[in-house]
Amino acid sequence: xxxxxxxxxxxxxxxxxxxxxxxxxxxxxxxxxxxxxxxxxxxxxxxxxxxxxxxxxxxxxxxxxxxxxxxxxxxxxxxxxxxxxxxxxxxxxxxxxxxxxxxxxxxxxxxxxxxxxxxxxxxxxxxxxxxxxxxxxxxxxxxxxxxxxxxxxxxxxxxxxxxxxxxxxxxxxxxxxxxxxxxxxxxxxxxxxxxxxxxxxxxxxxxxxxxxxxxxxxxxxxxxxxxxxxxxxxxxxxxxxxxxxxxxxxxxxxxxxxxxxxxxxxxxxxxxxxxxxxxxxxxxxxxxxxxxxxxxxxxxxxxxxxxx
Amino acid sequence: xxxxxxxxxxxxxxxxxxxxxxxxxxxxxxxxxxxxxxxxxxxxxxxxxxxxxxxxxxxxxxxxxxxxxxxxxxxxxxxxxxxxxxxxxxxxxxxxxxxxxxxxxxxxxxxxxxxxxxxxxxxxxxxxxxxxxxxxxxxxxxxxxxxxxxxxxxxxxxxxxxxxxxxxxxxxxxxxxxxxxxxxxxxxxxxxxxxxxxxxxxxxxxxxxxxxxxxxxxxxxxxxxxxxxxxxxxxxxxxxxxxxxxxxxxxxxxxxxxxxxxxxxxxxxxxxxxxxxxxxxxxxxxxxxxxxxxxxxxxxxxxxxxxxxxxxxxxxxxxxxxxxxxxxxxxxxxxxxxxxxxxxxxxxxxxxxxxxxxxxxxxxxxxxxxxxxxxxxxxxxxxxx
Numbered sequence: 001x002x003x004x005x006x007x008x009x010x011x012x013x014x015x016x017x018x019x020x021x022x023x024x025x026x027x028x029x030x031x032x033x034x035x036x037x038x039x040x041x042x043x044x045x046x047x048x049x050x051x052x053x054x055x056x057x058x059x060x061x062x063x064x065x066x067x068x069x070x071x072x073x074x075x076x077x078x079x080x081x082x083x084x085x086x087x088x089x090x091x092x093x094x095x096x097x098x099x100x101x102x103x104x105x106x107x108x109x110x111x112x113x114x115x116x117x118x119x120x121x122x123x124x125x126x127x128x129x130x131x132x133x134x135x136x137x138x139x140x141x142x143x144x145x146x147x148x149x150x151x152x153x154x155x156x157x158x159x160x161x162x163x164x165x166x167x168x169x170x171x172x173x174x175x176x177x178x179x180x181x182x183x184x185x186x187x188x189x190x191x192x193x194x195x196x197x198x199x200x201x202x203x204x205x206x207x208x209x210x211x212x213x214x215x216x217x218x219x220x221x222x223x224x225x226x227x228x229x230x231x232x233x234x235x236x237x238x239x240x241x242x243x244x245x246x247x248x249x250x251x252x253x254x255x256x257x258x259x260x261x262x263x264x265x266x267x268x269x270x271x272x273x274x275x276x277x278x279x280x281x282x283x284x285x286x287x288x289x290x291x292x293x294x295x296x297x298x299x300x301x302x303x304x305x306x307x308x
Numbered sequence: 309x310x311x312x313x314x315x316x317x318x319x320x321x322x323x324x325x326x327x328x329x330x331x332x333x334x335x336x337x338x339x340x341x342x343x344x345x346x347x348x349x350x351x352x353x354x355x356x357x358x359x360x361x362x363x364x365x366x367x368x369x370x371x372x373x374x375x376x377x378x379x380x381x382x383x384x385x386x387x388x389x390x391x392x393x394x395x396x397x398x399x400x401x402x403x404x405x406x407x408x409x410x411x412x413x414x415x416x417x418x419x420x421x422x423x424x425x426x427x428x429x430x431x432x433x434x435x436x437x438x439x440x441x442x443x444x445x446x447x448x449x450x451x452x453x454x455x456x457x458x459x460x461x462x463x464x465x466x467x468x469x470x471x472x473x474x475x476x477x478x479x480x481x482x483x484x485x486x487x488x489x490x491x492x493x494x495x496x497x498x499x500x501x502x503x504x505x506x507x508x509x510x511x512x513x514x515x516x517x518x519x520x521x522x523x524x525x526x527x528x529x530x531x532x533x534x535x536x537x538x539x540x541x542x543x544x545x546x547x548x549x550x551x552x553x554x555x556x557x558x559x560x561x562x563x564x565x566x567x568x569x570x571x572x573x574x575x576x577x578x579x580x581x582x583x584x585x586x587x588x589x590x591x592x593x594x595x596x597x598x599x600x601x602x603x604x605x606x607x608x609x610x611x612x613x614x615x616x617x618x619x620x621x622x623x624x625x626x627x628x629x630x631x632x633x634x635x636x637x638x639x640x641x642x643x644x645x646x647x648x649x650x651x652x653x654x655x656x657x658x659x660x661x662x663x664x665x666x667x668x669x670x671x672x673x674x675x676x677x678x679x680x681x682x683x684x685x686x687x688x689x690x691x692x693x
Contacts, residue, residue, distance in 0.1 A: 045467050104653065109467045110378045111652040114608065117601055118648025125641035242478045242597065245471045280486030287479045291472060295458040298468065 021271030026167035028263040030222030032247040034215035048120035050237025056086035056223025057232040076141040086220040094216025127234035135233035252300030322530040356518040358626035363579025365607040365618035367572030373612035376548030381473030383600035385448040389577025394590035396440035397500035422489030452573030456566035481596035496591025611660025
């Protein structure tokens with residue numbers, strides 16, 4: 001499959017596809033982080049996670065429209081407000097969902113899966129009714145347009161770099177929150193041993209609810225970042241949900257490092273193969289490899305010892 | 309009191325206790341007499357289509373309701389069965405005379421459109437009907453076996469299993485859509501006409517196929533009831549409720565799980581093949597994530613512990629889907645979403661559970677003399693999985 005390319009062309013192809021893969025990696029990672037925190041701590045599968053991401057994307061869309069018509073002078077900075085709004089909106093919805101639905105189902109993980117699938121269907125229809133079935137895109141501010149030319153053959157789009165920087169910042173923030181804050185300590189304690197954590201005076205239910213809200217909020221930010229690189233439709237979240245689950249499971253459910261590593265591996269292999277094979281075959285091969293490895297190593301790449 | 313110890317005949321395993329027998333009889337009367345008499349040919353064909361999903365739902369009762377294994381990839385097996393049947397019918401429809409205008413006569417039209425000049429090797433066995441009928445059952449079952457052995461032997465279960473089966477459904481549907489020249493792509497395999505020269509598109513043929521389908525469904529329900537009532541069924545319930553304890557007792561839990569997963573796959577495949585015959589096409593839209601998870605809802609609405617309930621569930625949900633999406637398409641997704649939530653939060657044992665809880669005591673009151681007390685369909689241990 002490398003026939004007909006010179007060595008320098010191949011290098012450029014790998015560099016460009018690698019960069020495209022990094023953008024995919026950013027979206028995967030932002031989505032998977034939220035999912036991994038929720039799944040790791042509560043064992044809950046949130047099938048509506050993709051719809052939380054899309055909520056963030058729509059909030060970004062609305063914010064950009066608002067700035068465009070009302071505050072055109074500040075349009076260059078709308079994105080930072082949009083991200084905050086997306087986080088708050090998705091987090092608030094997540095908080096409500098946990099309170100109404102999820103907390104009743106902690107002992108029935110399979111049923112949670114079905115119920116959150118129902119939530120995702122309802123949200124999809126709501127989006128379709130409110131925003132229409134057509135995909136919407138946001139207008140990027142000037143400073144995010146264009147690209148940076150590294151060599152003659154390698155172009156790096158600026159919005160892509162921005163998304164990556166954003167992902168790095170958020171990942172760092174999540175790590176700081178999980179491993180440096182008191183709240184993170186509580187979350188980790190509940191993850192490792194819920195009963196003991198309760199005995200030590202940690203309110204497990206409160207931690208659960210906040211964790212769920214935080215995970216959904218990160219999904220909202222992921223949606224915000226998603227608008228930088230793609231357009232948003234009511235069903236866009238569903239396209240990513242299976243990939244994201246595989247990222248989480250492949251990385252090892254309780255390990256945030258594993259999530260990063262597996263998001264990187266999956267997105268890079270998919271985007272590199274996409275150039276040489278058709279897009280669908282690249283996806284099939286990537287997913288098959290992941291499923292194959294999971295069959296051999298069900299616990300995923302990285303394992304954190306957890307007392308059940 | 310266990311019913312089958314009081315009934316000497318081997319048939320009691322297939323038929324169940326008295327109330328189960330009456331339930332089966334009522335269902336048989338409904339699908340063999342009431343529906344054919346009450347519906348016109350078009351509506352009857354639709355009902356037949358819904359009943360093909362009942363095969364999947366009955367399989368899910370065994371696999372999920374009894375065994376506690378939630379598969380979100382039943383569409384894979386439904387699709388594989390359906391595609392096997394469709395490949396045979398397509399080859400029969402593409403004989404050299406009727407495809408003379410193609411650049412390569414004698415191969416399916418979509419292959420010709422995709423510049424494929426020879427029949428791919430895996431299509432060859434589908435020239436023969438016996439081989440096709442074998443493939444309809446064997447291909448999906450074998451696939452389920454490989455998947456099941458790989459996962460259950462390594463003690464992958466629960467949520468992980470659900471996610472992996474879902475990924476498999478996603479992979480297969482992307483693969484089918486991507487390999488347009490070999491599989492017909494997103495349109496699927498269409499324009500199926502005859503089965504051994506017998507026109508399956510005529511009204512008469514559709515009526516006959518409806519009855520074949522209905523009889524097969526009743527057979528499958530009886531087979532499933534046999535599995536449920538014999539010792540195997542009890543082991544499955546034990547696996548669902550206390551897997552570790554069963555393992556300590558010396559059972560190889562994985563083998564039972566693989567078996568029931570294969571049975572559910574085989575049932576789904578029969579449904580898929582009957583779907584192709586009755587509807588006249590097969591496409592990847594019955595394979596992917598969304599149809600697979602919808603099939604779980606058919607089972608959940610009917611009652612995840614009741615074989616007959618699941619069959620009713622498939623009929624009712626699909627009928628509602630047709631009704632709603634014809635008149636209020638935007639309501640359908642909302643209704644379906646609400647159904648998912650409701651079936652988990654409000655009535656986890658579906659219509660069958662509601663019947664057991666509210667209607668049955670009333671019925672039993674009326675027929676106290678004739679009906680022996682039956683086991684409750686909801687075991688107290690099932691709550692909380």
